[in-house]
Amino acid sequence: MGLSERKEREKAELKELILDAAKRILLKNGKEGLSIRKIAHAIEYSPATIYLYFPDKDAILHELMEIGFGLMSKYLVPAFAEQDPVQRIHSIGKAYAKFGMENKDWYDLMFNSEKPMKHIEKCAEEWDQGMAMFNFLTASCKQAIDLLGLKGIDERILALHFWSTVHGLVNLAHSDRLEIIERNQTRQLIDRTLEAAMASIFRT
Amino acid sequence: MGLSERKEREKAELKELILDAAKRILLKNGKEGLSIRKIAHAIEYSPATIYLYFPDKDAILHELMEIGFGLMSKYLVPAFAEQDPVQRIHSIGKAYAKFGMENKDWYDLMFNSEKPMKHIEKCAEEWDQGMAMFNFLTASCKQAIDLLGLKGIDERILALHFWSTVHGLVNLAHSDRLEIIERNQTRQLIDRTLEAAMASIFRT
DNA sequence: AAATTTACTAAACAGTGTTCATTAAATCCA
DNA sequence: TGGATTTAATGAACACTGTTTAGTAAATTT
Numbered sequence: 001m002g003l004s005e006r007k008e009r010e011k012a013e014l015k016e017l018i019l020d021a022a023k024r025i026l027l028k029n030g031k032e033g034l035s036i037r038k039i040a041h042a043i044e045y046s047p048a049t050i051y052l053y054f055p056d057k058d059a060i061l062h063e064l065m066e067i068g069f070g071l072m073s074k075y076l077v078p079a080f081a082e083q084d085p086v087q088r089i090h091s092i093g094k095a096y097a098k099f100g101m102e103n104k105d106w107y108d109l110m111f112n113s114e115k116p117m118k119h120i121e122k123c124a125e126e127w128d129q130g131m132a133m134f135n136f137l138t139a140s141c142k143q144a145i146d147l148l149g150l151k152g153i154d155e156r157i158l159a160l161h162f163w164s165t166v167h168g169l170v171n172l173a174h175s176d177r178l179e180i181i182e183r184n185q186t187r188q189l190i191d192r193t194l195e196a197a198m199a200s201i202f203r204t
Numbered sequence: 205m206g207l208s209e210r211k212e213r214e215k216a217e218l219k220e221l222i223l224d225a226a227k228r229i230l231l232k233n234g235k236e237g238l239s240i241r242k243i244a245h246a247i248e249y250s251p252a253t254i255y256l257y258f259p260d261k262d263a264i265l266h267e268l269m270e271i272g273f274g275l276m277s278k279y280l281v282p283a284f285a286e287q288d289p290v291q292r293i294h295s296i297g298k299a300y301a302k303f304g305m306e307n308k309d310w311y312d313l314m315f316n317s318e319k320p321m322k323h324i325e326k327c328a329e330e331w332d333q334g335m336a337m338f339n340f341l342t343a344s345c346k347q348a349i350d351l352l353g354l355k356g357i358d359e360r361i362l363a364l365h366f367w368s369t370v371h372g373l374v375n376l377a378h379s380d381r382l383e384i385i386e387r388n389q390t391r392q393l394i395d396r397t398l399e400a401a402m403a404s405i406f407r408t
Numbered sequence: 409a410a411a412t413t414t415a416c417t418a419a420a421c422a423g424t425g426t427t428c429a430t431t432a433a434a435t436c437c438a
Numbered sequence: 439t440g441g442a443t444t445t446a447a448t449g450a451a452c453a454c455t456g457t458t459t460a461g462t463a464a465a466t467t468t
Binding site: 131182 | 316317318368371373376378382384
């Protein structure tokens with residue numbers, strides 16, 4: 001009746017093959033250049049076969065998104081380990097921006113893709129890695145608030161303020177808007193703005 | 205030799221017709237739903253005709269972008285008129301966010317579309333409306349800095365910090381990331397974060 | 409009236425995501 | 439082992455996309 005273990009393993013293997021090819025194509029050709037047909041060609045199967053392993057293209061993008069969070073954590077782990085909460089938040093911001101700048105397509109997938117998500121419950125589950133990240137930032141903000149004795153500041157709003165700023169910077173950089181403000185200074189603009197944000201938020 | 209005035213007027217009229225149809229389709233079907241073929245069908249011409257009036261689809265999107273800035277200015281003008289620079293900046297932020305939230309597709313076109321722009325000089329010209337907006341914000345920041353006697357703060361960085369924050373908030377809202385943080389509270393989250401940003405930046 | 413310019417389009421090219429009937433192979437059961 | 443059944447994979451189609459080009463019909467000029 002049910003699939004044998006070998007069968008299931010083989011099924012999982014082809015699924016992995018598809019994701020691997022998708023990953024390669026994403027890196028080489030960008031988000032726009034990633035197509036079902038190119039994936040199929042890369043793994044030498046027909047396009048229709050892809051649909052035996054994934055319901056649609058969005059499902060593939062979704063799984064890529066989860067892989068992307070794995071890549072991002074490599075940037076973030078050292079920042080997470082920082083002792084001083086204020087310094088930690090600054091490091092998180094820098095690492096986040098660095099990841100965003102060096103992995104445009106991944107970043108887009110993870111933070112700018114609109115999900116059809118009719119069922120937000122499920123989505124909250126599926127974006128749990130992003131959520132965990134935000135929760136960690138929020139906890140760090142709480143620590144920083146306590147440490148500095150800041151009164152009347154909601155750590156969730158603070159975390160969102162910080163996230164929005166860095167997310168905004170990365171997106172402005174990706175759409176070349178920072179180049180328009182000051183040519184060839186994108187990296188410096190991001191660093192300086194991040195520092196200014198830290199200074200104003202934590203009143204150093 | 206040259207086109208008669210009537211001819212030129214007619215040419216401009218069809219161009220306007222194309223842009224009008226594009227605008228309608230953008231509003232009805234969103235950015236993804238906007239296609240050359242749909243525009244052609246709407247104005248009852250063949251798709252090829254579009255290419256006699258615009259070099260490519262990007263050129264149409266570009267002109268739509270400029271129309272979008274016209275729409276946006278309706279939101280911003282009252283904020284620009286505000287006397288107190290600090291209050292003015294806050295109002296600009298709120299109006300900007302309001303425009304972004306109520307005009308997702310326009311916003312995307314104006315602030316998230318990547319331009320092929322090989323020649324950044326030209327682009328800076330073509331994005332002059334956005335640039336003018338940013339310059340006005342920068343000037344307001346300078347005024348606020350002087351008024352509050354804030355030391356060692358670069359108004360350009362301050363303006364960028366503020367812009368990034370609001371831009372980030374709008375984009376996070378558009379990609380449903382704020383819904384994940386706190387369901388059905390997107391508007392409040394934006395308002396509160398904007399207030400927190402104002403408070404921390406201007407130390408009120 | 410003939411020649412030329414202008415305005416427009418049908419058809420094609422190369423691509424996209426997705427579906428479905430069909431085939432070939434593997435597995436199961438008698 | 440032989441026949442029935444399940445499974446895996448696909449070719450071909452559908453309905454789209456942006457864009458190009460050769461060709462036509464109408465308006466204008468000579």
